[in-house]
Amino acid sequence: MKAEKSRSVIVKKFGGYDCLLIENFDLPELDGLIEVKVDCGGLNFADLYTRQGLMLDKKLPFVLGMECTGTVTAVGTETDLVIGQKVICYDYEGGMYRDVIRVSPEKCYPLPEYIDSKIGAAIFVNYLTAYFALIGLGNLKENEKVLIMSCAGGVGCAATQLARTIKDVKIFGIGSQGKEQQAKENGVDIFYSNESFKAEIIKEKFDLIIANEIGPTFTYLQNILNPLGRIVLTGANNIITNERKLSMFSLLKAWWSTKYVNPETLITNNRLVGGLHLGTLAKSDPKTTKNALNYIFDLLRTGVINPKIHSVMPMSEIIAATKLLGDRKNVGKVLIQMEET
Numbered sequence: 001m002k003a004e005k006s007r008s009v010i011v012k013k014f015g016g017y018d019c020l021l022i023e024n025f026d027l028p029e030l031d032g033l034i035e036v037k038v039d040c041g042g043l044n045f046a047d048l049y050t051r052q053g054l055m056l057d058k059k060l061p062f063v064l065g066m067e068c069t070g071t072v073t074a075v076g077t078e079t080d081l082v083i084g085q086k087v088i089c090y091d092y093e094g095g096m097y098r099d100v101i102r103v104s105p106e107k108c109y110p111l112p113e114y115i116d117s118k119i120g121a122a123i124f125v126n127y128l129t130a131y132f133a134l135i136g137l138g139n140l141k142e143n144e145k146v147l148i149m150s151c152a153g154g155v156g157c158a159a160t161q162l163a164r165t166i167k168d169v170k171i172f173g174i175g176s177q178g179k180e181q182q183a184k185e186n187g188v189d190i191f192y193s194n195e196s197f198k199a200e201i202i203k204e205k206f207d208l209i210i211a212n213e214i215g216p217t218f219t220y221l222q223n224i225l226n227p228l229g230r231i232v233l234t235g236a237n238n239i240i241t242n243e244r245k246l247s248m249f250s251l252l253k254a255w256w257s258t259k260y261v262n263p264e265t266l267i268t269n270n271r272l273v274g275g276l277h278l279g280t281l282a283k284s285d286p287k288t289t290k291n292a293l294n295y296i297f298d299l300l301r302t303g304v305i306n307p308k309i310h311s312v313m314p315m316s317e318i319i320a321a322t323k324l325l326g327d328r329k330n331v332g333k334v335l336i337q338m339e340e341t
């Protein structure tokens, strides 16, 4: 008899941390899907935006969580995946923080035997975002200078390690002052603190910037690119200012204060301004996504990258786990384990 409900992290209304509840929640019918017993979920900054109501079209209640690892326990459709297969599951629309999930096989990626489930839950979003920003769009090359915002976060640590794989790249990172040592141990050459980077950076220009703030900082960063420089926007960290529901006013204010990119400025300054959304990319180009994931698997197998895990917490501590991200306490990935020990 297959499970019809599973223990899940649910959001019933948008707002603060106390909107995260652990309850049994209905599973869809197995028909057309596969069932996975979940081991670990990987937390992402987007969990904060989602809980606070940024995804305006999201219907309440819903199960939080974009990525997890687990083992296939039942198959309700034609697929190459078999019972017992270990998988990474990813869906940017959520649904992954629960002890059993039923998902379409397109959202599941076989996990090689040499990768354990914790590492598996720490790689999909962080390393693929970093890969497509740095290499896919950013075209980072030998001898170039790259500036990585939030260099000690999950994506930042992954981006630092991937940038290190390119010969003689100089890596500059921005982050909270207390994270400098760990960022440098992870591969950052020059570290700037959030508070003073604009003053410290003044003598530098960069070939590539991985940015995650909208508003005036995004405009400022475009102006510190070298000729033929690239900037890739991956997020909007600065709209998370407190733990309440995001107000429409603060969202609009953040976008209003982001200057439109002027085509004339692009041409006369010889620069590229781009953006990345891993979720829509994985949906629209699964082949490229799988190829990039296999590339990451290979870097793991050969020990070239080493995912940084900040902590692993039980599902029942989801509030404390997401607070680590909101309070800027994490260096690397925060995971939740579904089975309580």
Ligand SMILES: NC(=O)c1ccc[n+]([C@@H]2O[C@H](COP(=O)([O-])OP(=O)(O)OC[C@H]3O[C@@H](n4cnc5c(N)ncnc54)[C@H](OP(=O)(O)O)[C@@H]3O)[C@@H](O)[C@H]2O)c1
Pocket (backbone or CB within 6 Å): 043, 044, 045, 046, 125, 126, 129, 150, 151, 152, 153, 154, 155, 156, 174, 175, 176, 179, 194, 212, 233, 234, 235, 236, 237, 238, 239, 240, 241, 276, 277, 278, 279, 325, 326, 327, 328, 329, 330, 332, 333
């Ligand atoms: N486009 C995509 O497909 C995609 C995919 C994944 C992630 N992202 C984006 O990439 C960024 C990093 O994500 P992540 O999952 O790596 O998150 P993370 O591990 O939580 O790292 C985020 C870091 O951002 C900094 N930060 C800046 N403003 C903050 C604020 N208001 N509240 C809390 N932290 C703040 C903190 O670092 P310091 O304390 O060092 O400043 C924090 O550790 C986010 O903007 C996220 O939305 C985008």
